[in-house]
Amino acid sequence: MATKISQLKQDFTESLSQISRFWGFPKGMGTIFAVLYLSPTPLALDEITAQTGLTKGAVSTEVRTLARMGLVHRSSKLGDRKDYYEAETDFYTSIRSILKERQNSEFDRALRGVRETLEKLESGSTSGDEAEIQFLIERVQALQDFFDAIDSLTNAVIKLERLGLGNVKTILGVLK
Amino acid sequence: MATKISQLKQDFTESLSQISRFWGFPKGMGTIFAVLYLSPTPLALDEITAQTGLTKGAVSTEVRTLARMGLVHRSSKLGDRKDYYEAETDFYTSIRSILKERQNSEFDRALRGVRETLEKLESGSTSGDEAEIQFLIERVQALQDFFDAIDSLTNAVIKLERLGLGNVKTILGVLK
């Protein structure tokens, strides 16, 4: 027996909401993206509110952060005051801008904190038991190295044109 | 002028808390890990509560999820009823178990949801405008491909012995 399109869209939207929430983004963000992603044409704010059940306010703010992350694009029609939004369909582009976005965040400040701890320890300006200081240097250094590796990997991904299956297999092959 | 060790530890711990929160884990989890990570010896539950300011209950539950993720290890001393915890220091090991952990989660269920949507669309059992169905198939398929790529990459990382800086540079070189 046949499934209705509307039902499928709803299921899909629900799945994307979950995924969004899982990655620490508001559920509504996933919902909005899903609706835009399944629309062949750009949608205006009101149409989004209608299809998601969220309020104008919520859609307004969340669609803005989606745009900042590069997951949706804002456009406008001549002689039409409305803003229109459409989903980015190239995820390799999206992932790059998301990662970039994250680089200037709280996260980066925290990373700097770790680096500063390390620098202070190494500069010899720390008072206390010498053996303990040596131990701390080792540990913090190891963590710092790890962060650096992640950072390199992130930058690598940012620079990639496409993160296709072929490339992934190449990576595996090289490293094995 | 000299910085006190205790001050440095506190700053470091604060940084790790932020990082933890940023990745969607409870702040306290980062705090606990930091305390363990900076300790040369395994710590008992009470010592952790003392150094973090959290309560026994909170430490008990959070240390358990840390253990499940492979970020800390539980041990015990002979003739001592206490549990002792120490931090995993090989982050490449940790990251693998975190990723594994995540694979059997809500997230995976959501992914399956997307795949099902695609299968229903492709099976021809969907009622509705044919052109629209075709459009939906394209879109959902593209997303599915993306997820598959991510999945491959994740599995690749899981299989890696070490994700050291050298390897990352190799990846970059190969893909450029």
Added chain:
DNA sequence: TAGAACGTTTAGTAATTACTAAACGAAATA
């Protein structure tokens, strides 16, 4: 067997986050 020393669970609270409803401002239209 009573008591102490553990870790766990539970029930409730505090803090955070996601959202709503409504006021608002700016731009277009009458």
Added chain:
DNA sequence: TATTTCGTTTAGTAATTACTAAACGTTCTA
């Protein structure tokens, strides 16, 4: 200039999440 049509902001509420305090069960010790 008054009115409509848009998007944004704000102030408050609902829902979720992180945590506390205390009861609890178990195992060891006296």
